[in-house]
Amino acid sequence: MSPGSPILAIRDLAIEIRGRRLVDVTELSVTRGQIVGLVGESGAGKSLLLSSILGLLPADATIQGSILFDGTELRGAPNRLLRDVRGRRIAVVLQGARAALTPTLRTGTWIDRALVLHGIPAAERRTRVAHALDAVRLDPVLLRRYPHELSGGEAQRVAIALAVALRAELILADEATSALDVTVQAEVAELFRELRQREGTSILIVSHDLALVAGLADRIDIIADGSIVERGGPSVLSAPQHRVTRELVAANPTLEQAR
Amino acid sequence: MNNAIRLVARDLEVRYRGIELVARPALALDRLELVPGRSVALVGESGSGKTTALRALLGVIRPSAGTVEFDGVPLGRLRGTAARDFRRSVQPIQQDVDGALDPRQCLGDAIAEGHRAGGGSSRDAEATVARLLDEVSLPVSIATRHPHEVSGGQRQRAVIARALAVGPRLLLLDEPTSGLDATVQVRILELIERLRIERGLGLLLVSHNLGVVARLCEETVVLYRGEVVERGATRALMDEPRHPYTAALRRSVPEIGVPFRAPFNPSADSALLDGPGGCRFAARCPHATSPVCGQTQLLAPVTDDPDRLVRCIRSPELGILNPLA
Numbered sequence: 001m002s003p004g005s006p007i008l009a010i011r012d013l014a015i016e017i018r019g020r021r022l023v024d025v026t027e028l029s030v031t032r033g034q035i036v037g038l039v040g041e042s043g044a045g046k047s048l049l050l051s052s053i054l055g056l057l058p059a060d061a062t063i064q065g066s067i068l069f070d071g072t073e074l075r076g077a078p079n080r081l082l083r084d085v086r087g088r089r090i091a092v093v094l095q096g097a098r099a100a101l102t103p104t105l106r107t108g109t110w111i112d113r114a115l116v117l118h119g120i121p122a123a124e125r126r127t128r129v130a131h132a133l134d135a136v137r138l139d140p141v142l143l144r145r146y147p148h149e150l151s152g153g154e155a156q157r158v159a160i161a162l163a164v165a166l167r168a169e170l171i172l173a174d175e176a177t178s179a180l181d182v183t184v185q186a187e188v189a190e191l192f193r194e195l196r197q198r199e200g201t202s203i204l205i206v207s208h209d210l211a212l213v214a215g216l217a218d219r220i221d222i223i224a225d226g227s228i229v230e231r232g233g234p235s236v237l238s239a240p241q242h243r244v245t246r247e248l249v250a251a252n253p254t255l256e257q258a259r
Numbered sequence: 260m261n262n263a264i265r266l267v268a269r270d271l272e273v274r275y276r277g278i279e280l281v282a283r284p285a286l287a288l289d290r291l292e293l294v295p296g297r298s299v300a301l302v303g304e305s306g307s308g309k310t311t312a313l314r315a316l317l318g319v320i321r322p323s324a325g326t327v328e329f330d331g332v333p334l335g336r337l338r339g340t341a342a343r344d345f346r347r348s349v350q351p352i353q354q355d356v357d358g359a360l361d362p363r364q365c366l367g368d369a370i371a372e373g374h375r376a377g378g379g380s381s382r383d384a385e386a387t388v389a390r391l392l393d394e395v396s397l398p399v400s401i402a403t404r405h406p407h408e409v410s411g412g413q414r415q416r417a418v419i420a421r422a423l424a425v426g427p428r429l430l431l432l433d434e435p436t437s438g439l440d441a442t443v444q445v446r447i448l449e450l451i452e453r454l455r456i457e458r459g460l461g462l463l464l465v466s467h468n469l470g471v472v473a474r475l476c477e478e479t480v481v482l483y484r485g486e487v488v489e490r491g492a493t494r495a496l497m498d499e500p501r502h503p504y505t506a507a508l509r510r511s512v513p514e515i516g517v518p519f520r521a522p523f524n525p526s527a528d529s530a531l532l533d534g535p536g537g538c539r540f541a542a543r544c545p546h547a548t549s550p551v552c553g554q555t556q557l558l559a560p561v562t563d564d565p566d567r568l569v570r571c572i573r574s575p576e577l578g579i580l581n582p583l584a
Contacts, residue, residue: 041440042411151305179438181304181467183522186511190521208440211512215519237515251442252470252515 006068007032007170007202008053013065015048015226017058023048023226025065030170030202035192037213038206039248040223046206049223050172054092055082070169088118091163095175098155101147107158108143114162125165132165135198136191153184160191164199171195171203178209189216210237210248222248264348264428266293266316270325273311284323286311286485289558291463295428298455298462300472300493302508303482309465310354312482313431316463317351347377350427354434356414360406366417367392367402373424391420395450412443416450423454429461430454436471444471451475470512473497481505484539487558491567499579501561501569503544509582517583538571546573 008030015023023045030036040046051057053067055074067074069085077085086092094100102110108129115125133140136157147155156176163171173192177185193216195201207213213220214234222230224244230236240246271288286308293299293316301309314320316327318334327334329345337345353359360369370391371384379387389399395416406414415435422430435451436444452475455462466472472479472493479493481504489502500506507522523543536555541547551572561567561574571577 041442182469182511182513183304183467183508186513186519186522189513189519193519209513210441211515212519214515215513215517234516234518247442249515251445252513 004031006030007070008204009066009068010049010053011066011068013049013052013063013067015045015052015057015061015063017061021226023052025049025223025226025228028221028228030204032169032202033196033200034219035196035203035205035217037217037220038204038223039208039210039213039220040244041208041248044223045226046223047174048226050092050174050204050206053172054086054090055079056086084118087114088166089168090170090172091166091168093156093159093163093171093173093176095179097159097176098147098150098152100159101150101155103147106144106146107150111143111158111162111165115165118166120166128165128167129161132161135164135195136161151184152180153188156180156184156188157191160188160195163201164195167199169202171201173203173205173207175207176205177212178207185212192216211252264295264330264344266327266329266349266429267291268312268316268325268327271312271315271322271327272324273308273315273320274323284485286315286482288312288325288480288487291316291480293429293461293463295461296459297478298464298476300476300479301463301465301482302467302469302472302479304467306484307482308485309467309482310433311485313351313433313463313465316431317349318345347425348428350422350425350430352418352422352430352432352435354437356411356418356438357406359418360414362406365403365405366409369417370402370421370424373421377425379424387424388420391424394423394454395420410443411439412447415439415447419450419454423458427460429463431463431465433465434467435464437466448474468512469497469508470514481508486539486570487568488540488570489568490558491564495564495567497582500582501567501574501577501579502540502571503546503577503580504540506580506582507543520583546577548573 006029010025010028013023013025014021038046052063053074055077057063063075069090101107111129112125115128120128138157138161142154150158177188180188189212192203196203205213205217214237219233220236221228222242222245230240230242230245237249240249268288268291271286272284273286274284301312303309315322318327329337332341367388370388374384374387375381388402392399392402397413397416401409401413436447439447454460462475464472464476476493479496480490481488481502483504489496489505496505497509500509510520511522537553538556541552554572556570556572558568558570561569
């Protein structure tokens with residue numbers, strides 16, 4: 001568990017569906033405590049790549065290559081192993097977190113059931129939840145609410161709180177802030193940064209919003225047509241080489257264009 | 260068709276029944292004027308009253324107080340040709356593009372329907388559809404496609420073409436680019452900008468993103484929880500915000516090359532939250548102090564910028580806020 005060692009290491013990953021190669025990634029890794037941004041347009045293969053990490057590819061997909069999580073091969077791993085990793089050690093925060101919550105359960109019950117499912121003893125559950133709520137700055141009163149009684153930003157925080165309570169080592173954030181207002185988006189983004197700092201959580205942020213990712217990530221990978229076409233620190237964006245990166249940079253509505 | 264039209268809201272108040280804080284309206288807007296050739300932005304987060312304002316201007320919700328007038332006539336009193344003129348001149352572009360189109364109707368038919376609604380004849384419908392598709396940069400062959408067969412950006416262009424088919428003078432756009440990829444978003448904004456110039460349209464653009472409105476609108480009205488907190492020329496408002504919420508909004512827009520900054524005060528004094536007439540932003544404001552921010556806040560002009568109005572009792576002492584600090 002030393003910092004600097006890779007928590008996630010993907011090598012020569014190829015995913016095909018019905019004869020079409022949709023993902024072809026030679027190398028992608030996240031080291032412990034790192035925030036990596038994976039940026040691309042719709043259809044670039046971002047979500048398929050995430051699904052493959054979780055072992056949740058569609059049944060007609062074929063996959064080659066290697067996905068190491070903390071040194072353990074996840075590709076073709078038995079379900080028993082995947083179930084332990086998925087959700088607990090690797091947490092997922094999706095665009096519509098509200099849909100991930102169960103509509104008939106209060107959020108507190110929902111978090112508690114997930115902790116039970118992953119075998120956390122009762123005595124520990126309460127302290128973990130209290131710590132998690134504090135970490136994501138949520139008022140404990142929200143534990144008594146149902147998902148439809150939460151705002152979009154609150155639902156997103158609840159989903160992140162569960163990741164904290166489970167002490168996830170890696171968070172996969174798939175467009176986790178794109179449905180939120182810019183102000184709320186900025187608050188959730190700040191939260192990711194705090195989690196990395198305070199809990200040492202590694203985060204893979206997948207988004208089409210280059211500017212948001214650029215302000216948060218230690219490294220940015222640009223994906224187009226299933227492959228990484230450009231990679232670098234946030235400074236790569238000041239001199240983008242690849243056509244897709246240039247387009248993404250140009251598309252960012254900068255405030256300099258104001259009338 | 261009347262070319263010199265004018266849509267004006269005065270002392271508008273909208274209250275929703277059954278909502279908490281009944282003491283305060285969901286929207287209070289002292290003045291908003293829309294004319295062809297000018298664009299105004301309404302900016303704020305969810306619950307700020309942006310969409311409510313747009314709906315009141317369309318006449319689909321009735322204000323609890325104040326008026327919306329089309330060429331001097333309150334919307335509720337428009338009859339006959341004046342009512343028809345209003346519906347043709349003022350066209351909405353809704354946020355939910357997918358819900359705006361009938362899934363069983365092909366795009367060409369949807370646009371032709373707009374053409375007939377605007378008083379066009381069925382004979383030249385086909386030619387008009389082709390011309391409008393070209394105007395929004397869609398291939399004519401797309402006319403026979405259904406909404407699910409085209410991309411999100413193409414659907415948004417088709418919705419804009421249908422609105423144009425009616426022959427509007429004012430477009431009321433509610434988050435027209437949300438849910439689209441960044442590169443698609445910028446092309447839709449370019450399209451709206453071009454249409455505005457070529458057709459001399461007036462725009463009301465509703466968005467939570469200051470970056471989106473920056474390039475399209477001369478005037479910006481910032482709403483926070485139903486109240487106007489600041490209004491003025493867009494450029495001045497972005498570069499030299501006076502209200503702490505405007506500064507926070509500006510900071511929240513992610514920009515390449517600018518490291519991420521937290522937009523709000525994480526440890527605000529919650530005792531300042533929701534005093535009867537106090538500042539609604541106080542609980543998140545880094546400049547809030549008791550007891551002044553608990554007092555009634557008025558929308559007041561700024562001495563050295565006559566076009567600017569700010570609702571912040573501390574504004575005279577705070578002055579121009581650094582938008583990037």
